[in-house]
Amino acid sequence: MFSSQMYVSGIVVTNLRSLTVKIQYDVTIVKRFDPLVEIAVIGKWTTHVEGKIEINLHCNFSHRYFDYIGLYQHPISDCRSYTSWIYMPNYDENQPEKLQYRLSFPRVEKAGTYVIGYYSEIQSCLLTISPSFTVVTSS
8 A cells, every 4th residue: 555645835917026835744654555466476486497487467467478577686776687587478369368377487496584575668668576585506
């Protein structure tokens, strides 16, 4: 839930005279929204084994072929600083209502803390980032 207070002050000019008016408005904005994309990391990730993720798309969101899902070391320094990535699967005409994808992610070479991010080619930004998770060395 998003909540905010906003304070406004301004200047009014009439007949070449300046009149300063200070007005304070207490405004509470409550907005709930559904994310366009949600990412879930499935299971325990280990080095040298493919990881699994689940992508859930909002029903009003149209993904593009050039949207990608990136693996980032936590914390992210830049949306292009991924350590590996995959493209979002193509739109399937046989399943136009498909909103959920289970995908394999390339194996991770280095143990550490990571996040998965969904980058939108049309909006030129990350739309969502998964909670951080740990990749451990395989034994």
